[in-house]
Amino acid sequence: MDLSEEVQAKMLQASLGARQHSHSPYSGYAVGAALLDEQGRIHVGTNIENAAYPQGWCAEASALTAMVMAGGKQAVAVLVTGPGPDVITPCGGCRQKLREFAGQDLLIIAGDPSGIKQQWTLGELLPFSFGPEHLSSKA
Template sequence: MSVPILDAGLESRLWQAALAAQQRAYAPYSKFLVGAAVLDTAGEIHAGCNVENAAYPQGVCAEAGALSAMVLAGAQTLRAVLVLGDGAGLVTPCGGCRQKLREFGGPDTLILIADRKQIRARFTLAQLLPESFGPDHLTTT
């Protein structure tokens, strides 16, 4: 499966939204700040940041926050996601967030992985969560 492409301006807007969200993250324990921005099918961008909690594992990942903002705004379908975090390795969505993204996206949903300087990798949701289980599995024939 080929990775979908967004125009440079839209990628830049997603990156800016995720960067702004990362700067608002609440991570007093890990000090690992993450921002995320999701693009819905109407072209709107919704951002979220990680929010830690002293009672592990009660924190919220940036992707979950961005999805909540998208749903609150009235959208329910993803076109693309950008996750921004610092580190030597790629900061990809955790397993739980991959499943949360699957709830609102399909196999070809674009997942961009970035740091504060650039987009470092591009994946489809199917590449990150192969043979996934989603809402379409719950329909009966």
């Protein structure tokens, strides 16, 4: 999927803005996510750490929650930002969470405060994935 430069710029600003709300006192690594849904709306999320480390959640999961709460059903694209300069991608768990609401063609864009760095499809980052359609036929 190709997104216009205007939509990508809006998503980048939304993701960077979400980073400002990160609760990351342990790692100091603020992450933001901006998720575009099937209705063209942008939903944001940030990482929230917890002293009991496995109990925190990622920016992408937060954005998915915002999308579902707003009535969104499908993710079209997600833009994730970190502090830079290293390019970040959704973690394995978030790749699977995104797969619940998108197919292999989901556009995943990485950015940082200096701009957009790279993009992939979910299929490139999570090949041969298991999704909802696998449960639709019972053998």
